[in-house]
Amino acid sequence: MTDMAIRYRGVSKVYPDGTAAVDNLDLDVPAGSLTVFVGPSGCGKTTSLRMLNRMVEPTSGVVEVNGRDVSSIPAAQLRRSMGYVMQQSGLMPHRTVEDNIATVPRLNGVSKREARANARELLGSVGLDESLATRYPAQLSGGQQQRVGVARALAADPPVLLMDEPFSAVDPVVRQDLQRELLDLQQRLHRTIVFVTHDIDEAILLGNRVAVFARGGRLAQYATPEELLRAPADDFVADFIGRDRGFRSLSFENAPVDLQPVTVLNADTGERTVVGPGSANPAPWQGAGAAASSGWVLAVDARHHPVGWLPVDERGEAAGREELRVGGTLWHRGDSLRTALDAALSSPSGQAVAVSEDGAVAGVVPGEDVMRAIEAQRAARHDRVESA
Amino acid sequence: MNLFAQAAQFLTDPANWAGPTGIPVRLLEHVGYSALTMAIALVVAVPLGLWVGHTGRGGGVVVGLAGALRSLPTLGLLTLFTLLMGLGLMPPILALVLLAIPPILSGTYSGIAAVSPALVDSARSMGMTESQTLLRVEIPVALPVILGGIRNAALQVLATVTIVAYINLGGLGRYLIDGLAVRDYSRMLASVVLVAVLALAADAVLALFQRLVTSPGLTLTGDRP
Amino acid sequence: MNWLANNWSSVLELAGSHLVQSVVPVVIGLLVSVPLARAAAGSRWLRPVLVTGSSLLYTIPSLTLFVVLPLILGTQITSVGNVVVALTLYVVAILVRSCVDAFESLDRDVLQAATAMGYKPVRRFFGVELPLAVPVMVAGLRVATVSNISMVSVGAVIGIQSLGTLFTDGLRRSIISEIVVGIVATVVIAVVLDQLLRLLGHALTRWQRTGAGARRPAERRRDKNGPGGARGGAGALATVESGGAPA
Numbered sequence: 096m097t098d099m100a101i102r103y104r105g106v107s108k109v110y111p112d113g114t115a116a117v118d119n120l121d122l123d124v125p126a127g128s129l130t131v132f133v134g135p136s137g138c139g140k141t142t143s144l145r146m147l148n149r150m151v152e153p154t155s156g157v158v159e160v161n162g163r164d165v166s167s168i169p170a171a172q173l174r175r176s177m178g179y180v181m182q183q184s185g186l187m188p189h190r191t192v193e194d195n196i197a198t199v200p201r202l203n204g205v206s207k208r209e210a211r212a213n214a215r216e217l218l219g220s221v222g223l224d225e226s227l228a229t230r231y232p233a234q235l236s237g238g239q240q241q242r243v244g245v246a247r248a249l250a251a252d253p254p255v256l257l258m259d260e261p262f263s264a265v266d267p268v269v270r271q272d273l274q275r276e277l278l279d280l281q282q283r284l285h286r287t288i289v290f291v292t293h294d295i296d297e298a299i300l301l302g303n304r305v306a307v308f309a310r311g312g313r314l315a316q317y318a319t320p321e322e323l324l325r326a327p328a329d330d331f332v333a334d335f336i337g338r339d340r341g342f343r344s345l346s347f348e349n350a351p352v353d354l355q356p357v358t359v360l361n362a363d364t365g366e367r368t369v370v371g372p373g374s375a376n377p378a379p380w381q382g383a384g385a386a387a388s389s390g391w392v393l394a395v396d397a398r399h400h401p402v403g404w405l406p407v408d409e410r411g412e413a414a415g416r417e418e419l420r421v422g423g424t425l426w427h428r429g430d431s432l433r434t435a436l437d438a439a440l441s442s443p444s445g446q447a448v449a450v451s452e453d454g455a456v457a458g459v460v461p462g463e464d465v466m467r468a469i470e471a472q473r474a475a476r477h478d479r480v481e482s483a
Numbered sequence: 484m485n486l487f488a489q490a491a492q493f494l495t496d497p498a499n500w501a502g503p504t505g506i507p508v509r510l511l512e513h514v515g516y517s518a519l520t521m522a523i524a525l526v527v528a529v530p531l532g533l534w535v536g537h538t539g540r541g542g543g544v545v546v547g548l549a550g551a552l553r554s555l556p557t558l559g560l561l562t563l564f565t566l567l568m569g570l571g572l573m574p575p576i577l578a579l580v581l582l583a584i585p586p587i588l589s590g591t592y593s594g595i596a597a598v599s600p601a602l603v604d605s606a607r608s609m610g611m612t613e614s615q616t617l618l619r620v621e622i623p624v625a626l627p628v629i630l631g632g633i634r635n636a637a638l639q640v641l642a643t644v645t646i647v648a649y650i651n652l653g654g655l656g657r658y659l660i661d662g663l664a665v666r667d668y669s670r671m672l673a674s675v676v677l678v679a680v681l682a683l684a685a686d687a688v689l690a691l692f693q694r695l696v697t698s699p700g701l702t703l704t705g706d707r708p
Numbered sequence: 709m710n711w712l713a714n715n716w717s718s719v720l721e722l723a724g725s726h727l728v729q730s731v732v733p734v735v736i737g738l739l740v741s742v743p744l745a746r747a748a749a750g751s752r753w754l755r756p757v758l759v760t761g762s763s764l765l766y767t768i769p770s771l772t773l774f775v776v777l778p779l780i781l782g783t784q785i786t787s788v789g790n791v792v793v794a795l796t797l798y799v800v801a802i803l804v805r806s807c808v809d810a811f812e813s814l815d816r817d818v819l820q821a822a823t824a825m826g827y828k829p830v831r832r833f834f835g836v837e838l839p840l841a842v843p844v845m846v847a848g849l850r851v852a853t854v855s856n857i858s859m860v861s862v863g864a865v866i867g868i869q870s871l872g873t874l875f876t877d878g879l880r881r882s883i884i885s886e887i888v889v890g891i892v893a894t895v896v897i898a899v900v901l902d903q904l905l906r907l908l909g910h911a912l913t914r915w916q917r918t919g920a921g922a923r924r925p926a927e928r929r930r931d932k933n934g935p936g937g938a939r940g941g942a943g944a945l946a947t948v949e950s951g952g953a954p955a
Contacts (some may be wrong), residue, residue: 676772
């Protein structure tokens with residue numbers, strides 16, 4: 096598998112107003128690998144991806160796929176030879192799931208019967224039930240739509256698969272499933288996959304190789320995930336990977352961390368309750384105490400799924416909706432310490448939101464508690480090493 | 484209420500259902516003028532709306548044009564064209580075409596322009612040519628809005644064709660104008676009731692057609708399992 | 709244009725009558741439609757009744773109403789009142805439908821947040837729902853106003869006085885200038901009222917243009933991550949824009 100499926104040679108994209116989206120890109124993607132383009136927004140990662148199927152034409156340079164200059168292949172023909180999965184599933188609302196999947200084979204002249212039969216088979220390989228074949232996209236959940244999008248991209252059996260932030264619009268739990276399934280799929284199919292994301296964790300999890308793009312369309316580093324973590328090429332890469340990369344080795348460890356109760360505000364009813372260990376049923380809110388001390392209340396929807404944090408003033412009054420801080424990853428009980436730390440650091444209140452299996456709030460873990468648990472873990476490991 | 488009874492009598496008199504001035508002939512004339520008007524308006528407005536909606540070029544011009552045409556009084560155009568071109572079929576048809584164009588044009592344009600850009604992007608990324616993108620994705624998805632515009636235009640035309648009788652043409656408006664001339668109120672009433680029944684029937688047929696050709700996937704709104 | 713110079717005062721009089729017949733229905737229609745639409749939005753029985761009723765009403769030609777209404781109202785057939793009542797019904801038919809859509813397409817998160825912040829229903833309606841529904845309402849009002857102005861002239865066929873009288877009179881007497889004056893005057897009234905409504909809508913929806921939310925279709929098309937949420941709103945507007953009432 097040393098032959099290169101994709102080559103960029105001196106590729107630049109400059110828009111008429113003078114902004115450079117991609118700056119003199121040289122990059123080779125090995126056949127059968129999963130290569131991730133990652134970087135902040137405006138770094139040219141999506142533009143570089145879209146040059147592969149000529150959705151964007153480079154200003155200068157050559158893009159080759161399987162040894163052929165893409166500019167020598169008619170755009171429509173080229174695109175039919177590659178699968179493309181995008182952030183919004185891009186499914187056609189007026190066609191059933193099976194007809195959506197059958198789109199490219201039908202464009203290539205495959206009979207309707209054959210294309211549909213093939214589509215039903217593909218449903219299974221992306222983890223969907225065949226009974227969904229005659230549904231319309233509007234009847235599917237976001238995660239299901241994204242799976243159909245992947246099946247559609249695979250339908251014409253393309254050697255190259257392009258994926259443009261395919262999982263970033265689905266919720267974190269579904270995203271983890273989709274990521275795992277993509278890895279399984281790749282184990283079986285060995286396609287050349289180019290995957291664009293802004294999420295460095297996703298890049299490191301999925302990629303055989305990771306290309307880190309910097310603003311202005313500069314390729315900052317192109318390496319395996321291990322290399323990237325061990326030896327970032329410059330400050331930008333180090334910064335982008337995150338200062339906490341020392342803790343990344345914690346990824347696979349999980350340790351008991353005690354949940355703390357949290358005051359939640361139901362956005363539908365305006366009702367406040369306290370959720371957390373020791374209160375099997377949400378307990379009524381007792382007064383300013385708990386909320387005021389942390390300075391935040393957690394807004395939840397009708398199903399008790401977290402929506403965001405609202406700051407609280409000295410009297411315990413929650414701020415208006417315009418103050419709502421969305422954000423923060425979620426932590427499922429049993430997940431790694433690394434995830435808990437991420438959740439705490441990304442949370443406006445500094446507390447990781449813990450959710451139970453159905454997605455409802457189960458409590459919070461303050462950042463300090465996570466740090467303490469991590470230190471304890473390190474110390475324990477250190478002891479083991481010393482005594483060995 | 485006496486007048487309603489007289490109008491009903493007019494409508495049920497077998498004598499009014501026969502001959503060259505009978506209701507069937509007037510009805511056919513009415514539908515014929517309307518069909519001719521719609522055919523011309525569709526040929527002009529649909530391709531223009533598709534092109535502007537698909538390319539995104541000239542959207543402002545189309546909206547402005549449709550607005551300007553909408554504010555032109557049809558009766559004024561009808562009388563003006565008749566004075567300029569003489570009595571005949573073309574002057575009123577021309578005035579009616581100008582009435583029918585705005586709803587068709589803006590329905591087609593805004594229907595196509597409202598198709599999600601992500602959807603169009605994904606169609607292109609799968610290797611659809613521009614015409615395939617338009618025919619297989621944009622038009623089917625925009626169809627409810629496009630047909631809504633056409634349905635609207637058809638209703639306006641059917642209603643307004645009534646006034647072509649004012650310049651000595653036929654159609655169901657004939658009874659209105661003739662009744663007015665001799666102060667026969669029941670005949671006027673019969674005329675406008677016939678036009679209303681025709682409009683309701685036409686609307687029902689068009690609504691049925693619209694439902695038949697619209698993909699069920701487009702009317703689903705998030706009723707997920 | 710000698711004709712205009714000689715008939716200046718009668719044109720003005722007809723224009724005034726035309727204006728009354730087209731504007732009064734819009735004002736009354738708006739006052740009737742908004743509460744009706746709000747009550748119908750989300751209502752299991754009122755919504756289908758109103759929506760079906762208004763689309764049926766909308767299908768009935770205006771000449772039919774001009775002729776039938778005197779029998780019901782007891783007015784003269786050439787009375788301006790018939791036109792005002794008939795056109796008010798059309799305005800309600802247009803506005804109820806678009807206002808129901810507007811109220812139902814409001815962002816539920818925003819409404820929930822308003823409730824969570826302690827808005828009571830009436831204040832929430834005036835403070836949150838109504839302002840957010842303004843763009844669709846103004847679009848509906850503009851369509852209703854312009855098509856009213858065009859429809860008023862039709863009444864001239866059965867002798868109701870308006871700028872349309874210039875058309876019937878011009879045809880009978882073969883005076884082209886008279887018809888042209890009528891057309892120009894009608895268009896001027898339509899354009900002026902339409903622009904006034906546009907400015908009103910502009911003033912009431914400043915919030916729409918402050919963020920990235922207010923982008924035109926052409927721009928959205930080029931933006932690969934265009935806001936998918938704009939669809940519902942654009943669709944509702946598209947429906948209104950392709951509207952217009954039967955003459």
